Amino acid sequence: MVTLTACGGEATDAPVNSGGPGFPVSIASALGTTTISAAPERVVTLGWGSTEAAIALGVIPVGMRDMSSNTGTGDGILPWVQDALGDQKPELLTEKSDAIPYERIAALRPDLILSVQSGLTPGQYEKLTQIAPTVAQPGKNWQTSWQDQTTIVGKALGKSDAAAKLVEQGEKRLADVKASHPEFTGKTVASFSATAPGSLGYYFDTDPRVQMLAAMGFTPLLALTALRESAPAGKFAAQVSWENVSKYSADVLTAWFLEKGMQSDTESNPTFRNLRAVQRGAYVPVVDPPLVFAVSSPNVLNLQWMLDRFVPQLSKAAKAAG
Numbered sequence: 001m002v003t004l005t006a007c008g009g010e011a012t013d014a015p016v017n018s019g020g021p022g023f024p025v026s027i028a029s030a031l032g033t034t035t036i037s038a039a040p041e042r043v044v045t046l047g048w049g050s051t052e053a054a055i056a057l058g059v060i061p062v063g064m065r066d067m068s069s070n071t072g073t074g075d076g077i078l079p080w081v082q083d084a085l086g087d088q089k090p091e092l093l094t095e096k097s098d099a100i101p102y103e104r105i106a107a108l109r110p111d112l113i114l115s116v117q118s119g120l121t122p123g124q125y126e127k128l129t130q131i132a133p134t135v136a137q138p139g140k141n142w143q144t145s146w147q148d149q150t151t152i153v154g155k156a157l158g159k160s161d162a163a164a165k166l167v168e169q170g171e172k173r174l175a176d177v178k179a180s181h182p183e184f185t186g187k188t189v190a191s192f193s194a195t196a197p198g199s200l201g202y203y204f205d206t207d208p209r210v211q212m213l214a215a216m217g218f219t220p221l222l223a224l225t226a227l228r229e230s231a232p233a234g235k236f237a238a239q240v241s242w243e244n245v246s247k248y249s250a251d252v253l254t255a256w257f258l259e260k261g262m263q264s265d266t267e268s269n270p271t272f273r274n275l276r277a278v279q280r281g282a283y284v285p286v287v288d289p290p291l292v293f294a295v296s297s298p299n300v301l302n303l304q305w306m307l308d309r310f311v312p313q314l315s316k317a318a319k320a321a322g
Helices: 050-056 079-085 102-107 122-129 146-156 160-180 208-215 222-229 242-248 260-268 276-280 289-296 303-321
Strands: 025-028 033-036 043-045 063-065 091-093 112-114 188-193 199-203 237-241 252-256 283-286
Touching: 025 146, 043 050, 050 079, 050 112, 050 146, 091 102, 102 122, 112 146, 146 160, 160 208, 160 303, 188 208, 188 222, 199 222, 199 242, 208 289, 222 237, 222 242, 237 242, 252 276, 252 289, 252 303, 276 303, 283 289, 283 303, 289 303
Parallel strands: 043 063, 043 112, 063 091, 188 252, 252 283
Antiparallel strands: 025 033, 188 199, 199 237
């Protein structure tokens, strides 16, 4: 277990032994516990969601993950983040699961590193903590809910009350969707991605994508629970071969694709074409890169942006399902 002291300055109106209201604060993660002694002034955000949570709480990172592969435009900044940033330009950090730019991060002189929705390894976490206090994922890799992302980042920034209000507002948005779309109630739903030939990757009932659909009123397909229970620990999805895909036939089916050829191959497969949702027009493919990201990783900043674009498609599908 690692305990660190942040290098941020003390608030001028706080006692000399305090880092300001809410500090010092200790935050536990799956990889260790970090103590932040004062309100951070130079924050770096890695993984998914930490950037958005910090910005939603009024803190602009000095460095954040380059999202070029998810923007569809190659500029590295997702549209809801760009809208919030305005003219401010944090440094973009090229980060991959097996390659973190430690030297570039250190050069930014951060006093806090946030990576709450990620898959940091113990070795990566140790190296990052040598640069600055680091808050990693709280549990399973890439499985931090948007609510927990917001709550954890809020605690790290000394903004827990503001974070709680953001969570409350987001949950109300989802509740409003459920109330205004009774066609979702009682409909089973499943979500998959297609990234390799020969199978579809179905997300478990506990995955944030599926949990978001459940919050809107859908019922996760029961077979997704059995799929999770039969999978190795730590996974959030499993590949299902074509001969077994028919076992995961939900009333409404959602999917994402980032490659047109893969979408075409999937949708032309006879097994896929025979699925109940596909036959009834209750299938929702998502292909716009930013929307793919927002649906795959909902967060406090992209939630409304995503709902505005995704819910009309879901409503059409749910009505077609009968």
